[in-house]
Each structure stands twice: as structure tokens, then as C-alpha cells.
Amino acid sequence: MGLVVQKYGGSSVADAEGIKRVAKRIVEAKKNGHQVVVVVSAMGDTTDELIDLAEQVSPMPAGREFDMLLTAGERISMALLAMAIKNLGHEAQSFTGSQAGVITDAVHGKARIIDVTPGRIQQSVDSGNIAIVAGFQGVSQDSKDITTLGRGGSDTTAVALAAALNAEVCEIYTDVDGVFTADPRVVKKARKIDWISFEDMLELASSGSKVLLHRCVEYARRYNIPIHVRSSFSGLQGTWVSNEPQGDQPMEQAIISGVAHDTSEAKVTVVGVPDKPGEAATIFRAIADAEINIDMVVQNVSAASTGLTDISFTLPKTEGRKAVEALERTKARVGFDSLRYDDQIAKISLVGAGMKTNPGVTATFFEALSNAGVNIELISTSEIRISVVTRADDVNEAVRAVHSAFGLDTENDEAVVYGGTGR
Amino acid sequence: MGLVVQKYGGSSVADAEGIKRVAKRIVEAKKNGHQVVVVVSAMGDTTDELIDLAEQVSPMPAGREFDMLLTAGERISMALLAMAIKNLGHEAQSFTGSQAGVITDAVHGKARIIDVTPGRIQQSVDSGNIAIVAGFQGVSQDSKDITTLGRGGSDTTAVALAAALNAEVCEIYTDVDGVFTADPRVVKKARKIDWISFEDMLELASSGSKVLLHRCVEYARRYNIPIHVRSSFSGLQGTWVSNEPQGDQPMEQAIISGVAHDTSEAKVTVVGVPDKPGEAATIFRAIADAEINIDMVVQNVSAASTGLTDISFTLPKTEGRKAVEALERTKARVGFDSLRYDDQIAKISLVGAGMKTNPGVTATFFEALSNAGVNIELISTSEIRISVVTRADDVNEAVRAVHSAFGLDTENDEAVVYGGTGR
Known part of the structure; x- marks a missing residue:
């Protein structure tokens, strides 16, 4: 049997009991004959507590130092997890992102992985150890500074290591049983999905499903690493995300994978835009220059009587103010009538x-x-x-x-x- | 003006307020024209909290993982301190022990410093930064594993960096005003010592004075680095520890530097030891084989009538049981009468x-x-x-x-x- 990468999120290792429970599960995989590499997030609220401390000493913490601070979180959880495993009689070693060879660019707070050189991890598992790796963190290629990967970073670490180590599967352990056809908190009759293609999972992720982030699924698709999303609280099979169904799963894909929803966005409508070439370009260049990512863009045909059209787009609510300010500055140049902002x-x-x-x-x-x-x-x-x-x-x-x-x-x-x- | 190494202990950076206060003091030194390298311990109770977590997951945490865990403590304090300094408008960068080039042996929990290669620190201060370095930690020469230096490790880090960076002085900031002629909690009239030689400080440290540990003073003496022990809560001059008095300090040394006391030891008396060659050797070989450090050893002349003598020695109370057990095993061989153990x-x-x-x-x-x-x-x-x-x-x-x-x-x-x- 081959190598398995398992990733455990902060809610799975929220306290000492959680760590011991996760350690048992890891040891099971090892006993089943797998080489096991584990990626772990910071315990429960650790990251929030560290952010709170940072805010107390500085209103605008520098990125390099903020990353140094946050990476203490996984350092704690990974060392504790290695101890708990050793206490069960199995060998384990913990590694920082840097030690695990997670090489990134130097964009603190949302670094991108450039390369993964997992020599020490491979050596550790080849020697019979279970390797525990800090999620969410890496080291910048040029300055050798500690970086963090931003939201969903630990999932990305897991998939990236799985790719670099040529793993059979990347198991993402979480506090839900898998990916559902809708958010079970909203739809009581939502069904766990046994298998979903990378493509559908990517669409769900970008449409508001929070189980896996787009970035991690995209990485898995690129390197064709099957992801198995499952609960760390039960022994149930979860959801497989891959190119092809696994094992005895039905070969035929469901027509509809699921219904996603998202209430984190706001809508901006630019009213009365002259319907001529270049107007939309000016508007969206202003948005892009403000470094705002937009989602949906809709423009209807213009009213024949006025030659004016309306352009609407959606964007994260958190970017709303910045977008409106950026557009106000282009008003004279574009010559639109007004802006409407709607976050409901x-x-x-x-x-x-x-x-x-x-x-x-x-x-x-x-x-x-x-x-x-x-x-x-x-x-x-x-x-x-x-x-x-x-x-x-x-x-x-x-x-x-x-x-x-x-x-x-x-x-x-x-x-x-x-x-x-x-x- | 040259380079100054400042070390702040856990009580000086116990919370966000403490970190901001320390940041101001560091900036003062920088404004005075010094290059400043700061060594910082973990915040207040952080280390104890981490130890508590470790005990919850494992009764006997492995050294490698325990060191990985504990080093999260300085990672937090050093990043926060760098942020606080930057918030005061000065450039600062934090570095782990490994990044700072603190190379150690591989004895986890009480690693010895083998070498200090502070290239990144020198580069950082030469570029105008204040460099913040994690105390207490290093990286092992061969395995590249994270290590900790054991008790008083941060002071040792500071002195070792001061030596490697050819610093003017190593300032050890603490919660007392300096080294006193006796423990001020016991002797209300104890006097702060303005200057003390390395030799006298070494004797005080090994006699129960807790302000500086023997190891750190020994390192400073070997590389002739003046230590200035002072309070992080006041602007007062503290105690200089060096080969020669500094500046306007009296050239003549006091006859008596101070009175130290120690209640952490116990006394073992081996009663009725035959007064012949090799008996004492057998006794202390047994103690050494049990890896127990002893302090005082006293043997009186034997009583002429019996040819028997008594041998007493002191040792840390924590080692008492181990010592008595080791000696019981030698009883038949040595032929002594009895053992007395006294921890009062x-x-x-x-x-x-x-x-x-x-x-x-x-x-x-x-x-x-x-x-x-x-x-x-x-x-x-x-x-x-x-x-x-x-x-x-x-x-x-x-x-x-x-x-x-x-x-x-x-x-x-x-x-x-x-x-x-x-x-």
C-alpha cells in the first residue's frame, strides 16, 4: 500500500482530547500498512487568539511578523500530535512548513506555493515514522522568511504534499461527513455526495460551498490527486473528489451535484452607462486597480430610447466601500448617472x-x-x-x-x- | 557606538502592555545610536501552558517534539515585539534561533551551543533593522532538528549572540533592579551591587542566587562579554558583571560580594563507611552512574576506635530518591551501616x-x-x-x-x- 496524506483541521484538534482522538485514527492508517503524512492546522481558536494579541500591540501588523506569529499555532498542534502518536507506541516526527520543503513566494499572508521539496518528509516516512507537517505555512524562496498561505492554506499544503510525495489520496478530515448536495444547516434533507468530479467541486467551491476551497481543489485537479473529504469524528466514508469515481462508486455522474448559496456578496449597479465601446472597460479597470475581485457581471441590452445601459456586478461585501469609492472617482470620465449598492x-x-x-x-x-x-x-x-x-x-x-x-x-x-x- | 544585545525575560513581556513597554525601551537604545539585537523569552506563562498541554496528550513527551512545542512560545513573543517596534516607526525583524544561527548539539531539552553563525542578524542590523531573536532555542548541527537550551537558556542565547556579534555589552533585563548582596525578599536591607566580577558572580550563581545562571556567566567570562543586569520596569543602572569595573565604578572590589542561600538541596549521609581506599570512589561512582549532580561533599576523620567514617553530600531534592536507591544497591559492596536522608x-x-x-x-x-x-x-x-x-x-x-x-x-x-x- 502506498502513501496517504491526511489533513486535520483546527476543530478536529481543538483540545488535548481531540489530539488524542486524531492520533488514534492516524495510527489506524499506519497499522493498515500505509505510509502516513499528516498535515495539521492550529488548535481550535489559537489563530484567533494570536490575531487578537497582534491587534493589541499594533493596529497594522507587518506581514512578515504576522506570519511568524501565526505559524506558532501549527507548531503547537503538530508537536502535540507527534507526542500523542508516540504515546501510542508509534514513531512520529513533526516538521514545520519550511522543514517540509514548502517553498513559496514572498507575499506574506497569502503566499503561493512555488515548489515542494519534501526530502525530509520522504526520508522520515521511509524510516518508519509518521510525519506530521504544519499546514498553512511555508518559507519564501528568496528571503527565507516564514510565510503563510492564507485562507484554506492547510488544505492546500496537504494537496501539495500529496502531489510532491505521489500519494494515493489526500484525506481532508473535517467536522462534517463530507460534501453535501446543499448546506445541511439550511436543507435538512441534504444528501452526502459519495463522489464528485473536480470540475463540479470547483464550481461548488466558488459558489459558496465552504467544505473545500477552490484553490485546494484546483491544485488537486492539476496534479490529479484524489481528495477524500471525511469526518474526523466518525469512521464513515466521506466524499471523494477526483477525475473518476473510486472503486464501487457508480460510474455515471449525477446530473446535478448540488445547490450552493452565498450571502457574503454585495451587488453594485452602475446606472445609466453610455452604451459605447470602452465604458465597461473603464469601469472594471477602476475596480481592478483597487485590487478588488469581482464575481458575477451582468449587462442588459440598452434601452433604445436613451442609448444608456446598466451594468451590475457582485463582489465580497468587505470590498464594497472600496469599490464604490473607486467608481465615484471615474464618474466624470464614464459619465454614468448613479451608483446603487445593495448588500442584502x-x-x-x-x-x-x-x-x-x-x-x-x-x-x-x-x-x-x-x-x-x-x-x-x-x-x-x-x-x-x-x-x-x-x-x-x-x-x-x-x-x-x-x-x-x-x-x-x-x-x-x-x-x-x-x-x-x-x- | 557599537552593537548592544538586550535580553528580556518572560515577566517583562507577560502581556501586550509589557511588550509595548519593552518596545519603547528598545527604540530608545536604537535612537541613542546603537545597533540593537534583542533576545526575548516566551510571554509570561506561555511555556507552562504548553507544558500542561503536552502532559495532557502524553505522560512522557519525546524530547524532539517537546522542543518543537516549547519553541512556539518565543515565536509568539518575538513576532509581537517586532510588530510593536514597527508600530513605533522603527524597522524590526524577528528571527528564530535557527535563523539566527544558534547551532547546538542534539540533546533535546538541554542542548549546548556549539556555534553561533549570526550572518542574518548582522545583515539585518547593518540594514538598519532592530533584530529580535528567539531565546532558549537553536537547531541541532547534524539532524537540523529544533532544540531548546534548558533552564536560563535565553540568557545564554543573549550572551552567545553578544559574543558572536562582538557586542559592547549584553543587557539582561529582568523584574529586579540587579544583583543584590542577598535575596531582598529575605534581607530587607540588601544592597544592589553596582559591579561584580565574573568569578564572584559564578560563585553566587552556584550558591543559590537566581538572577543569573552559572552557565550564562561562564559563557560571558569565556568570551569576556560584560553583562549588565537591570530592570525592564525602571530606567536605573543595574549590576555590571565583567572582568573590570566599568566607567566611574570604584576600582577596588568589595571584600564580600554577597550572601546567597539555597533551600533546594537535600543532604545524604552514608554512615559507618570503612575507612579504606576505594570506598568513597564506589559511593560516588554509583551516584554518577545515576546521572546525579552533587554539590558539597564532606568527610570527617574516622573514629580511631571503629575505623569507620561518615560521608555526607548535598544534592538537589529532586534527585534524592534516585540517589538513595542507587546507594542502597551498593550497600553490600561498600559495607556501610546505614543511609540518612534529610531534606530540611x-x-x-x-x-x-x-x-x-x-x-x-x-x-x-x-x-x-x-x-x-x-x-x-x-x-x-x-x-x-x-x-x-x-x-x-x-x-x-x-x-x-x-x-x-x-x-x-x-x-x-x-x-x-x-x-x-x-x-
């Missing part, structure tokens, strides 16, 4: 590669929303995703209605037949 | 290079104890120290009496004249 919106997305070949998905989607009395404000589609923007207040109702309409509810495993033509 | 003792030591040339010091010492009604159980001397063992209950009374007898009390700066002959 939700985005609901239906994801599934099957929709490419199954007509009527769009119609069923919109009918479900209509029957639930939910108004659609914006629509945007990709090849395997349909997203709409609704009022934030409608989001739970809308997600449940759509989930049910596509036969995703647990009590009804039979897929609905889509009427209508086209999408 | 105190050691009181009078230290001062001046006693070499001033007759009567011993007599004055013993008279002072006698007048205070304190019985002497053991006596041991070095060239510049006299130590006695008394009952633990008598220790405070004894220290005060001796301190007073040698004119060390603050209200009486005049030294006594020693009568009698010899020591």
Missing part, C-alpha cells in the same frame, strides 16, 4: 456537469424559485453552473425549493424528469 | 574574592551564625566562598545575621574590620 442579496447556484446534456435544467430551476415566490434579480451561467441573485431574506426558502425540485432530497432518491427545451 | 536543610554561602586576602572572614561568618543561634551541620569552602549547611528553618535568620555582620546592610556602608587570624 444572496447568490444561489445550481452545479452539475450533467446540465450540459440535459435540457430543461434552467427551466426547472426558475420554476422552483417562482413556485417558492422568490424573485430573480440577476442571472449568470457557466457551462456547468447556473447562478441567480435573490433577496438575502429569501435564500433558505430558495435553496430548499431548488434542492427539492431536482430530486436531491434524501427521501426521494429518484431524479426528476426535466420538461421543456434547452436550458 | 539550607545552604548559606558567603562569596567574595576579597576573602582570599582578608583574614578572619570565616571567624566572623561563624560568629554571626552562632550569635543568631544557628547550628552549623556541614562546612565547605572554595577559594572565594564559604558555605555552610543549617536547618532549613534557620535560613532567613542566618542570612540576615551574616549580611549584617559583614556590613552589607544599606544603613551601614562601612565594612567591618575582621579580627582573628586566617580564615
Whole structure:
């Protein structure tokens, strides 16, 4: 049997009991004959506590020092985990990101992995050890400074190590049983997905599903590393994310993988934009120069009578103020009428590669929303995703209605037949 | 002006306020034109909290992992301190022991420094930064594992860096004003020492004075690095420890530097040892094989009638059980009568290079104890120290009496004249 990379998040190692529980699980994998490399996050609230300390000493902590500070968190959890494993009679060694060969650029707080040179890890597991590696951290290629990878960094560490070590699988242990067809907190009848393709998982991740981050899935797809998302609290099989179904999983992909929602975005509408070349470019250059990532962009045909059009886009609420200020500065140049800012919106997305070949998905989607009395404000589609923007207040109702309409509810495993033509 | 190494202990950086206060002091030194390298310990109780966590996951934590865990403590304090300094408008960079080039052997938990290669630190200060270095930690020469230096490790880091960087002085900031002629908690009239030689400081440190550890003073003496022990809570001059007095300090050394006491030891007496060659060797080989460090050793002349003698020695209380067990195993071979173990003792030591040339010091010492009604159980001397063992209950009374007898009390700066002959 080959090498397995396991990743445990902060909630799985929140206290000494959690660490001991995780240690047992790791030892099981080792006993089953695997070489085991474990990536671990900081314990529970450690990172928040460190951030709080930093805020107490400096309102604007420097990136280099902030990264140095935060990386203390994984140092604690990884050393404790190695101790707990050794206490079960198995050999274990812990390694910092730097020691594990996670080489990054020098962008503190959100460094990108440039290379992984896991010589020490390979040597450690070849000598019979379980190797414990600090997630979320690396060392910059040029300055040799400690860096952190930003949000979801530990998952990315795990996938990157799995790729560099040619692992069989990257197991991501978390506090839920896997990826669900919708957020189980909203949809009680949401179903655990046994297998999902990288492509559908990428769309779900960018549509508000929080189990895996886009970046980690993208990395896994590039190096074709199967991810197994599962609970550290149960022994259940979780969700496999890969190119092809694993083992006895059904070969045929579900038409719809799931319904995602996102209430973290706001909508900006630029009203009365002259419908001529270059106007949209000016607007979005201003947004880009302010380093704001936008999500959906919608422009309708202009009213013939005025020659003016409206352009709407969505973006993280946290960037709202910055975007509005940037646009105000372009007002004279573009000559638009006004700006509207609305942060009481939700985005609901239906994801599934099957929709490419199954007509009527769009119609069923919109009918479900209509029957639930939910108004659609914006629509945007990709090849395997349909997203709409609704009022934030409608989001739970809308997600449940759509989930049910596509036969995703647990009590009804039979897929609905889509009427209508086209999408 | 040259380079200064400053070391701040855990009590000086116990919380965010402490870190900001220390940052201001560091910036002062920089403004005064010094290059500044700062060595910092873990914040307040951090180390104890980490030890507590380790004990929760493993009764016998492995050394390598325990060191990895503990070094998270300085990582936190050093990053926060660098942030606090930058917040005051000065450039600062933090460095782990490994980054600072503190190369050690591989004895986890009490590693010895083999070499210091402070290239990155020199480069950092040459570029105008204040360099903040994690105390107490290094990296092992061969395995590149993280190590810790054991008790007083941060002081040793500071002195070692000062030596490697050719610093003018190593300032050890602590929560007391300096080295005193006796423990101020016991002797209210204890006086701060302005200057003390390395030799006298070494004797004080090995006699129970806790301000500086023997190891750090020994390192400073070897590389002739002046140490300035001072309070991080006041701007006062503290105590200089060096080969020669500094600046306007009196050139002539005090006859007596101070009175130290130690209640951490126990006394073992091997009763009825045959007075023939090899018996003492057998006894102390057994103690050495059990890896126990002993302190005083006393043997009296044997009683002519029996040809038997008694051998007493002192050792840390924590080693008491191990020593007694080791000796019990040699009983048949040595043929001694019995063992006595006594942990209700105190050691009181009078230290001062001046006693070499001033007759009567011993007599004055013993008279002072006698007048205070304190019985002497053991006596041991070095060239510049006299130590006695008394009952633990008598220790405070004894220290005060001796301190007073040698004119060390603050209200009486005049030294006594020693009568009698010899020591």
C-alpha cells in the first residue's frame, strides 16, 4: 500500500482530547500498512487568539511578523500530535512548513506555493515514522522568511504534499461527513455526495460551498490527486473528489451535484452607462486597480430610447466601500448617472456537469424559485453552473425549493424528469 | 557606538502592555545610536501552558517534539515585539534561533551551543533593522532538528549572540533592579551591587542566587562579554558583571560580594563507611552512574576506635530518591551501616574574592551564625566562598545575621574590620 496524506483541521484538534482522538485514527492508517503524512492546522481558536494579541500591540501588523506569529499555532498542534502518536507506541516526527520543503513566494499572508521539496518528509516516512507537517505555512524562496498561505492554506499544503510525495489520496478530515448536495444547516434533507468530479467541486467551491476551497481543489485537479473529504469524528466514508469515481462508486455522474448559496456578496449597479465601446472597460479597470475581485457581471441590452445601459456586478461585501469609492472617482470620465449598492442579496447556484446534456435544467430551476415566490434579480451561467441573485431574506426558502425540485432530497432518491427545451 | 544585545525575560513581556513597554525601551537604545539585537523569552506563562498541554496528550513527551512545542512560545513573543517596534516607526525583524544561527548539539531539552553563525542578524542590523531573536532555542548541527537550551537558556542565547556579534555589552533585563548582596525578599536591607566580577558572580550563581545562571556567566567570562543586569520596569543602572569595573565604578572590589542561600538541596549521609581506599570512589561512582549532580561533599576523620567514617553530600531534592536507591544497591559492596536522608536543610554561602586576602572572614561568618543561634551541620569552602549547611528553618535568620555582620546592610556602608587570624 502506498502513501496517504491526511489533513486535520483546527476543530478536529481543538483540545488535548481531540489530539488524542486524531492520533488514534492516524495510527489506524499506519497499522493498515500505509505510509502516513499528516498535515495539521492550529488548535481550535489559537489563530484567533494570536490575531487578537497582534491587534493589541499594533493596529497594522507587518506581514512578515504576522506570519511568524501565526505559524506558532501549527507548531503547537503538530508537536502535540507527534507526542500523542508516540504515546501510542508509534514513531512520529513533526516538521514545520519550511522543514517540509514548502517553498513559496514572498507575499506574506497569502503566499503561493512555488515548489515542494519534501526530502525530509520522504526520508522520515521511509524510516518508519509518521510525519506530521504544519499546514498553512511555508518559507519564501528568496528571503527565507516564514510565510503563510492564507485562507484554506492547510488544505492546500496537504494537496501539495500529496502531489510532491505521489500519494494515493489526500484525506481532508473535517467536522462534517463530507460534501453535501446543499448546506445541511439550511436543507435538512441534504444528501452526502459519495463522489464528485473536480470540475463540479470547483464550481461548488466558488459558489459558496465552504467544505473545500477552490484553490485546494484546483491544485488537486492539476496534479490529479484524489481528495477524500471525511469526518474526523466518525469512521464513515466521506466524499471523494477526483477525475473518476473510486472503486464501487457508480460510474455515471449525477446530473446535478448540488445547490450552493452565498450571502457574503454585495451587488453594485452602475446606472445609466453610455452604451459605447470602452465604458465597461473603464469601469472594471477602476475596480481592478483597487485590487478588488469581482464575481458575477451582468449587462442588459440598452434601452433604445436613451442609448444608456446598466451594468451590475457582485463582489465580497468587505470590498464594497472600496469599490464604490473607486467608481465615484471615474464618474466624470464614464459619465454614468448613479451608483446603487445593495448588500442584502444572496447568490444561489445550481452545479452539475450533467446540465450540459440535459435540457430543461434552467427551466426547472426558475420554476422552483417562482413556485417558492422568490424573485430573480440577476442571472449568470457557466457551462456547468447556473447562478441567480435573490433577496438575502429569501435564500433558505430558495435553496430548499431548488434542492427539492431536482430530486436531491434524501427521501426521494429518484431524479426528476426535466420538461421543456434547452436550458 | 557599537552593537548592544538586550535580553528580556518572560515577566517583562507577560502581556501586550509589557511588550509595548519593552518596545519603547528598545527604540530608545536604537535612537541613542546603537545597533540593537534583542533576545526575548516566551510571554509570561506561555511555556507552562504548553507544558500542561503536552502532559495532557502524553505522560512522557519525546524530547524532539517537546522542543518543537516549547519553541512556539518565543515565536509568539518575538513576532509581537517586532510588530510593536514597527508600530513605533522603527524597522524590526524577528528571527528564530535557527535563523539566527544558534547551532547546538542534539540533546533535546538541554542542548549546548556549539556555534553561533549570526550572518542574518548582522545583515539585518547593518540594514538598519532592530533584530529580535528567539531565546532558549537553536537547531541541532547534524539532524537540523529544533532544540531548546534548558533552564536560563535565553540568557545564554543573549550572551552567545553578544559574543558572536562582538557586542559592547549584553543587557539582561529582568523584574529586579540587579544583583543584590542577598535575596531582598529575605534581607530587607540588601544592597544592589553596582559591579561584580565574573568569578564572584559564578560563585553566587552556584550558591543559590537566581538572577543569573552559572552557565550564562561562564559563557560571558569565556568570551569576556560584560553583562549588565537591570530592570525592564525602571530606567536605573543595574549590576555590571565583567572582568573590570566599568566607567566611574570604584576600582577596588568589595571584600564580600554577597550572601546567597539555597533551600533546594537535600543532604545524604552514608554512615559507618570503612575507612579504606576505594570506598568513597564506589559511593560516588554509583551516584554518577545515576546521572546525579552533587554539590558539597564532606568527610570527617574516622573514629580511631571503629575505623569507620561518615560521608555526607548535598544534592538537589529532586534527585534524592534516585540517589538513595542507587546507594542502597551498593550497600553490600561498600559495607556501610546505614543511609540518612534529610531534606530540611539550607545552604548559606558567603562569596567574595576579597576573602582570599582578608583574614578572619570565616571567624566572623561563624560568629554571626552562632550569635543568631544557628547550628552549623556541614562546612565547605572554595577559594572565594564559604558555605555552610543549617536547618532549613534557620535560613532567613542566618542570612540576615551574616549580611549584617559583614556590613552589607544599606544603613551601614562601612565594612567591618575582621579580627582573628586566617580564615
